[in-house]
Amino acid sequence: MNIEAVREQFPILHQQVNGHPLVYLDSAASSQKPRSVIDAVSRYYELDHSNVHRGVHTLGSRATDAYEGAREKVAKFLNAKSAEEIVFTRGTTTALNLVASSYARTVCKEGDEIVITPMEHHANLIPWQQAAKATGATLKYIPLQPDGTVSLADVEQTVTPNTKVVAMTHVSNVLGVVNPIKEVTAIARKNGAVMVVDGAQSTPHMKVDVQDLDCDFYAFSGHKMCGPTGIGALYGKKELLSNMEPIEYGGEMIDFVDLYESTWKESPYRFEGGTPIIAGAVGLGAAIDFLEQIGLDEIDKHEKKLAAYAYDKLSTIEDVTIYGPKTNRVGLVTFNLGDIHPHDVSTVLDSYGIAIRAGHHCAQPLMRWLNVSATARASFYLYNNEEEIDRLVDGLIRTKEFFGHAIG
Template sequence: MNIAAIREQFPILHQEVNGHPLVYLDSAASSQKPRSVIDAINRYYEKDHSNVHRGVHTLGSRATDAYEGAREKVASFLNAALPEEIVFTRGTTTALNLVASSYARNVCKPGDEIVITQMEHHSNLIPWQQVAKATGATLKYIPLQPDGSFTLADAELTITANTKVVAMTYVSNVLGIVNPVKEVAAIAHRNGAVMVVDGAQSTPHMRVDVRDLDCDFYAFSGHKMCGPTGIGALYGKKALLSKMEPIEFGGEMIDYVDLYESTWKDIPYRFEGGTPIIANAVGLGAAIDFLQEVGMDEIDKHQRHLAAYAYDRLSELDGVTLYGPKTDRAGLVTFNLGDVHPHDVATVLDSEGIAVRAGHHCCQPLMRFLNVSSTARASFYLYNTEQEVDQLIAGLLKTKEFFGHAIG
């Protein structure tokens, strides 16, 4: 993989921040965009923009073809059986809320169980809290090991014949853990439950095959995988989506409207009320083209290498606490530097042009499990280099020097 050539395709990387070349280590929050994605969105607005599915004029046909073409690209990218198993949403959060509101609230009742983990992002935790409150179902957690992982034996014990939904992140946005979602899906299905996968951190970095995973629902966001903000998708097995009711009502999602009754279009359109996110879907399709041209296996190999390299380099620094497993981790490292607040660490690094994330990362229950209020996180993508990891280490050495009294 030619990293130098890849970096040339990202205009935003070629700038200085606070007098230093930008070192962007926050792709887990949102990735940067290649020129091809930016150009695709601009070209759509300059040449093809119209509303979709309605007009019979040329621009309407072009826009519809571009929008539905993007759906086909997503379906192929995830190896879905059919394009109609892909519902465009604003992102992972909206997709997970759609499953919780349209599916889970209609199947759960008192005595039923919803099983998740304590490492979940709030977007895959709060919706299930709300389902439990609304239906009387019980929310259960698979217990975590000291490094934040869980065992399949504990998953077997936690998922029972009363479980209706198992929801889990594929890759933890804090720990870098790659969860065994395929094996957990098999456990869920043996107990009559559906498997919901939060793919926000996995989809950008690794080959995803929803049919091989045999998950029932899979959610992801475009902005973390070189695409624009405001677009993502929910994959759902056709048999399940077809039984689900829409949760937003209005134009585009209807079949027939009378004064007192209405009927809905087939999937996926019943879930895409109003004017859809056309330009951003086009941008997401262009991002998929870009990632596939680079090669998902190459991207996976590169991000794992950088995570391992960063973990080893950080381990050499006195006063650094690292979170998550040492091996088999996806492209991020989460750490604290002595008693220095992560926001202070991030501020000093920013003064050196290095962008990292600091805070609870929308994982407050996991922070409490780790006995911290917040952490710093450096996350890597296809455009990052070992040299940038070295610059992170140099920045942390300056941080140690500045806050020497708090590190010990």
């Protein structure tokens, strides 16, 4: 992969911030967009915009073809059996809430169990808290190993025949660890539970095959994988989606409406009430084209190389604490610099044009497990290089010198 050729395709990277060339190390929060995605969305609005599935005129047909074409691309990208298993949503959060509300609240009852981990993003934790409260089910947690990984022995011990749902992130947005989803799914299946996967941090960075994983539901967001904000998707096995009730009602998702009764379209359309996110879907389709042209295997290889380089470089800085395993991680490094608050670290780095994330990363239970209130996080993507990591290290040394009195 030619990194410089890749970087040339991202207009936002070619600017100065606070008098320094921008170093964007916050792609785990939201990735930047290549010119091809920006142009695809612009071209849709300039030439093809109309509502979908309704008009019989030319623009309506073009818009519908573009929207459904994007669904086909997502299905192929995830290796779903068909496009009927792809529901467009606003993103991972909406997708996970859909499963928790439409599926879990229907099948769970008192005495049943919902199993998750302490490393989950709030979007894959709070919906299950609420589903458990609504149904009387018990919310259980798979314990973490000291390095933040999940042991299959612990999964075996936590998941029981009473478990109805196992929900787990594919990749932790804090620890960077890659969870053994295929093996956990097999344990869930053995106990009669469905497997729900938060793919927000995995889909942009590695090849995902939902049939190989055998998971029942898989959610991801477009804005983390070079696509627009406000668009994502839920993969669900057809037999499950077909038996789930919609949670949003209105136009487009209906089959027949009478004064007192209504019926719904087949899935996935029953879950896409109202005017859908058409331009977002078009942009997501263009992002998939872009990523596949480069190759997910190449992206994965590049990011793992950067993560290893960053881990080693940051480890040379005295008073830096790095969280998560050294290996089996994607392209991010979460750390703290002595007693300096991560917000202060981020502020100083920003003065040098370096953008990182600081805070609890929507993972407060994991922060408590780590015994910290917040951390700093540098996350890498296909457009980052080793020189930018060197600038990060230099910026952290300068930060340490500035706040020298706070190191302890």
